[in-house]
Amino acid sequence: MKKQIRKAVIPAAGFGTRFLPFTKAVPKELVPLVDKPVIQYVVEEAVAAGIDQILIVTSSGKNAIQDHFNRTGDLERRLEETGKTALLEELRAISSLADIHYIYQQELNGLGDAVLCAKSFVGDDPFAVLLGDTVLDSSTDVTVTGQLAAAYAEVESPVTALEPVPMERISRYGVMDGEQAGEALYKVRGWIEKPAPEEAPSNLAIASRYVFTPDIFAALARTPRGKGNEIQLTDAMRLLLAERAMYGLRIAGKRYDLGSKLGFLTGTVEFGLRRPEFREAFAAFLKEIARGL
Structure with missing residues (x-):
């Protein structure tokens, strides 16, 4: 009997050095x-895919994440009193x-850890x-995590989200080597970390979302430290690939890396323009700014 994807893990323990000094005090x-x-967008994406149990992996100084998803009695009473x-x-x-559950990553030893x-x-x-600093905006009625879950139901093997990226930027990503197995599905031959063009x-790069079977843990347990002296998830995926089939899915959607400053700026503009309450005024402001460049 095929198992439905009901659990999700959201790694959220990293320092966020790309966004310093803001992330010195705020996750x-x-x-x-x-x-x-x-991270709320990420949780909502998982929930929309039918997931109802979520583990957020945090670290010291990140209690604000848990606070965000907890009830806040004083604030709620104030809102109720003011109508x-x-x-x-x-x-x-x-x-x-x-x-939602939480666990501490005691030492920041990488995504694999x-x-x-x-x-x-x-x-x-x-x-x-689902990586906790990245929003994936689906171009269909099914979230990206839902797309992966549907692919898993078909192949009953691990499935990784893939997105096409320009070759001049390919060296920033983990890249799939594989052969097409469906309209957007690929059978993986290998994973190449940050290759030269x-x-x-x-041109298909890993896009911050995965569906794994539990045998990934045995692979992770025997994965030696790699780049940055950390346990790299991609290294464990290579080990697992030697033992079983793995697939990649070219997603229908767009990735926003909100852990980078440029990703934050572009994402804010795009999502801001979708808001009907200030779309017109915001668009006029952006046009005015562009004329002055």
Whole structure:
């Protein structure tokens, strides 16, 4: 019997050095995209895909993430007293999105180690991994995590989200080497970390979302430290690939890396222009600024 993806792991323990000095006191996952923190978009994406159990991997100094998803009695009472019922209901909905658990990554030993922290939570179930500082905006009615879950139901093997990137930027990413197995599905031959453009086997880069089977944990446990003296998830994926089939899915959607300053600026503009309450005024402001450049 095929297992539905009901669990997700969100690694959110990193320092966020690309966004210093802001992230000295505030977790990078709480950087706002207009008026909602990035990690809330990530949780909502998982929930929309049918996931109801989420583990957020955090670290020291990141209690604000848990605070965001908890009820806040004093604030709620204040909103109720002042008649701000719509905002009150919006805040209450945050705390009931899913059954959210937390675990500390005791030492920041890389993304692979963060995923390994989830072993007890996952058990024998397939699960999704969603990076906590990246928003993926689907171009269909199905979220990117939902797209991966549907692909997993078809192949019953690990599936990694892929996005096409310009070859001049390919050296920034982990890249898939594989052969097409469907309209947007690829059977993986290998994973190449940050190749030079002339060495890249494709233009399809890993896009911050994964569905794994629990055997990834055995691979992670025997993965030696790699780049940065950290346990790299991509290295473990190479080990797992030697033992079983793995797939990549070219996603229908767009990735926003909100952990980078440029990604934050471009994402804020695009999401801001979608808001009907200030779209017209914001667009006029941007045009005025552009004329002065």
